[in-house]
Amino acid sequence: MKKLDFSQFGIMSVQYQQYSLEYCMDSIASNGFQYIDFWGGASHYCVFDTPVSKRQAKVSKIRQMMEERGLKMSVFTAEQICLYPINVASSNPYVRKNSIDIVKSYLEDTKEFGANYYFMQMGYSMFDEDYDSAWKRSVEALQELTEYAEKIGVKTVMEQLQPYESNLCYSTKTLKGLIDAVNSPYLTACIDCVAAAAAGETVEEYYEAFHGRINHAHLADGNPTGHRVPGEGSNPLTDYLTTFAEHDFNGSITVEINNQMYFDNPDAAVAKAAKWLKECSVVSC
Numbered sequence: 001m002k003k004l005d006f007s008q009f010g011i012m013s014v015q016y017q018q019y020s021l022e023y024c025m026d027s028i029a030s031n032g033f034q035y036i037d038f039w040g041g042a043s044h045y046c047v048f049d050t051p052v053s054k055r056q057a058k059v060s061k062i063r064q065m066m067e068e069r070g071l072k073m074s075v076f077t078a079e080q081i082c083l084y085p086i087n088v089a090s091s092n093p094y095v096r097k098n099s100i101d102i103v104k105s106y107l108e109d110t111k112e113f114g115a116n117y118y119f120m121q122m123g124y125s126m127f128d129e130d131y132d133s134a135w136k137r138s139v140e141a142l143q144e145l146t147e148y149a150e151k152i153g154v155k156t157v158m159e160q161l162q163p164y165e166s167n168l169c170y171s172t173k174t175l176k177g178l179i180d181a182v183n184s185p186y187l188t189a190c191i192d193c194v195a196a197a198a199a200g201e202t203v204e205e206y207y208e209a210f211h212g213r214i215n216h217a218h219l220a221d222g223n224p225t226g227h228r229v230p231g232e233g234s235n236p237l238t239d240y241l242t243t244f245a246e247h248d249f250n251g252s253i254t255v256e257i258n259n260q261m262y263f264d265n266p267d268a269a270v271a272k273a274a275k276w277l278k279e280c281s282v283v284s285c
Helices: 021-030 052-068 093-113 131-152 172-182 193-198 203-209 237-246 266-279
Strands: 009-012 035-040 072-078 117-119 156-158 187-192 214-219 252-255
Touching: 009 266, 021 035, 021 052, 021 266, 035 093, 035 252, 052 072, 052 093, 072 093, 072 252, 093 117, 093 131, 131 156, 131 172, 131 187, 156 172, 172 187, 172 203, 187 193, 187 203, 193 203, 193 214, 203 237, 214 237, 252 266
Parallel strands: 009 035, 009 252, 035 072, 072 117, 117 156, 156 187, 187 214, 214 252
Antiparallel strands: none
């Protein structure tokens, strides 16, 4: 039976947002993970809590902190949906331009972090706005951003979201439509297993839609949503991982424990995730 390797898995730092970045990295490393999926939000690092004059020093310090702990950054996932006023598909010209400029600076950070990918977002529109116009704004923004990413040598990935997060991309079909429209080798698909489960989709359907080209994945449990620790929900995680293994997936997989129920003790949640993965029949340690 084909298997994935434990070294392919990493932890998204989002659940550590009420702890210091030092605590976050110590926890991830001590639980045996080599990858950190770095969530760019307050108070660890984002455009809203770091002055421009201190940005380069902060990025360099974060990279040094990772290297000291034997960590690598699989993805830089800067917060862009709902919690922050960043929306590359906004109908407000100021918000849209400012958002594109911020994402360009995050792409530069991605290069400095040495991350494998930047996590791109498509933006969203108001539910009572014209969908086609918003979709067009999203595609044009993503084209501008991927052109800049290519210019500085940064690869990006993008996932489908749940409908309440973005009404522009909430299924395999809508994700493929956006990626095809952008038409850049610097933007490829990530499968979020929770969002897929919410849409009633499978990992195999992603492979069929994207002709086997999946470069990154998010794994979490749920009922079907919730972004819970593996084993604490009802989603068929072992089946998902089996499909990845059968397709000889050699990319990175982020365990995305993004639920406030874990925010007070994220280390315990990550320890449970590590234990589940090490006991999973499809994962080799």
